[in-house]
Amino acid sequence: MRLMFCGDVVGRSGRDAIAAHLPVLKKDLSLDFVVVNGENAASGFGMTEKICNQFFEAGADVVTGGNHSWDQRECISYIEREPRLLRPMNFPEGTPGKGAAVFDAPGNRKVLVMNAMARLFMDPLDDPFAAVRKIMDRVKIGHNVDAVILDFHGEATSEKVAMGHYLDGKASLVVGTHTHIPTADHQILVGGTAFQTDAGMTGDYDSVIGMNKEVPVQRFLKKMPTERMRPADGEATLCGIFVETDDETGLARRVEPVRVGGRLSQMVPAVQG
Ligand code: FE2
Secondary structure (H helix, E strand, O other), X not given: OEEEEEOOEOHHHHHHHHHHHHHHHHHHOOOOEEEEEOOOOOOOOOOOHHHHHHHHHHOOOEEEOXXXXXXXXXXXXXXXXXXXXXXXXXXXXXXXXXXXXXXXXXXXXXEEEEEEEOOOOOOOOOOHHHHHHHXXXXXXXXXXEOXXXXXXXXXXXXXXXXXXXXXXXXXXXXXXXXXXXXXXXXXXXOOOOEXXXXXXXXXOOOOEOOEOOXXXXXXXXXXXXXXXXXXXXXXXXXXXXXEEXXXXXXXXXXXXXXXXXXXXXXXXXXXXX
């Protein structure tokens, strides 16, 4: 199975990159299943029904969230109507929506997608490791699901790496999001799980993590209120990770970074068939 995960889409330039590049990648890489993190897609803060539909039309199968999941209030009701939109599973009990679900993929296959939020330098939420374990107790990759993907939304590299090892051999892909900077550590862990500490953002890299650079720089220079931060509007780089899984085990056979458009060095995996 061929999977792709696209990192945090920031603002209009990020949305344009998804619309322009995702349909092409889906075809050229023969992708079976695509997950997009959309929590910064609406002017950097949250997402909307219209934006999620644009992602689904471009080829996304599931849209994940994070600490900005509720920044656009319409998502609080929208998530109850749209099973393909996830929010972190370790939000408090009673929170609308779901943090994990099994989705259909071509060829009668099943993909479990989970979205969890890390805790170091983040909001004090329930233990994400326990939340993941609770789901994984009922799931066996290669038996009742064909692939497992976790979007682990967090600040600290250590916590994200630890989650990768925690799920090693149980998931097809554990990928970090939230820092908006792609890491170069994509690898297949010893147990067969593809891992990358952070997928990076799908946004304009002539920016401070997606935002127009002047205002954030001023915030570091002077401890004074500044004008509102706005997403940078130059051409975005679609950043993500491509994983090919073994059809028997559901574990990773190949992992490659994806970077298309914009300022970052370009990288599209060569695939056959
Ligand atoms: Fe975030």
